[in-house]
Amino acid sequence: MLVVNTIEELQLFFEQQKGKSIGFVPTMGALHKGHVSLVEFSQQKCDITVCSIFVNPIQFNKQDDFTNYPKTLESDLKHLEAAKCDVVFCPSAQEMYPNKIEKDFDFGILSSVMEGEHRPGHFNGVAIVIERFFEIINPDFAFFGEKDFQQLAVVKEVAKQTGFNTKVMGAPTVREASGLAMSSRNLRLSEDEKIAAANISSELKYITLNKTAFNPQELKANYRDKIDANPFLKTEYIEIADGNTLLPVINWEDSDYPIAFTAVNVGEVRLIDNMTIIN
Ligand code: PAF
Numbered sequence: 001m002l003v004v005n006t007i008e009e010l011q012l013f014f015e016q017q018k019g020k021s022i023g024f025v026p027t028m029g030a031l032h033k034g035h036v037s038l039v040e041f042s043q044q045k046c047d048i049t050v051c052s053i054f055v056n057p058i059q060f061n062k063q064d065d066f067t068n069y070p071k072t073l074e075s076d077l078k079h080l081e082a083a084k085c086d087v088v089f090c091p092s093a094q095e096m097y098p099n100k101i102e103k104d105f106d107f108g109i110l111s112s113v114m115e116g117e118h119r120p121g122h123f124n125g126v127a128i129v130i131e132r133f134f135e136i137i138n139p140d141f142a143f144f145g146e147k148d149f150q151q152l153a154v155v156k157e158v159a160k161q162t163g164f165n166t167k168v169m170g171a172p173t174v175r176e177a178s179g180l181a182m183s184s185r186n187l188r189l190s191e192d193e194k195i196a197a198a199n200i201s202s203e204l205k206y207i208t209l210n211k212t213a214f215n216p217q218e219l220k221a222n223y224r225d226k227i228d229a230n231p232f233l234k235t236e237y238i239e240i241a242d243g244n245t246l247l248p249v250i251n252w253e254d255s256d257y258p259i260a261f262t263a264v265n266v267g268e269v270r271l272i273d274n275m276t277i278i279n
Helices: 007-016 033-045 063-067 073-082 122-137 146-162 184-188 191-209 216-228
Strands: 002-004 022-027 048-053 087-089 141-145 167-171 233-242 258-266 269-276
Touching (some): 022 033, 033 141, 191 233
Parallel strands (some): 022 141
């Protein structure tokens, strides 16, 4: 497995691999089984898999979230080596952004609800880094986890708006045995917080199974009550929205693809998750 820090080294590698299809797995490190599953999807579809590790400063709307983002490069490289990733790109911020960054994407509703509303500027920062990676790597396929469902929708829009031919693919959320969605931020949870955080997925699951008994408002209110009753947890938002438009579902008849989306603060750590509601 080749590990490179510069665009020049990466492009030299691509020149030696001419004609081969490229799969791209962008990450911010602190890799877990969810990331490894994306590498495996890429390997099934493409000749070469490139994984990037870059904690993108411009997508953090809170400085302490950026500063405290887990960094585990040595074990990340071990995971990628074991997964037989071909090349790992670990650029510096200077390498990624040599010039002043000034671009304002317009994603309309996609970036103004839920994560967009609660993390101002976040999706613009994601879009800028993804466009930059696409420019450097020009991948045939790029793979993203469905835990960040809204990010996946935004990235599909980035590919469309910027004209890259990259096909953006989503992959299912990988969960701990407790149901907790795997996330790099889980590394920041204490044992007690980790146990408490498992309630996020069990309460989402309750929503997905109770469509016939309750309306969306009742299920959201119940979720908030249950989560906030746990001293370690505080709901930031719980939304039931259509998976295609991300518009809130007020009545079940409004959507044939409703998804429950949430962000919950577990102590100092903000976690997100989502689950598709069964018809
Ligand atoms: O999901 C992430 O880890 C990041 O938002 C991404 C896609 C690597 C962009 O920095």
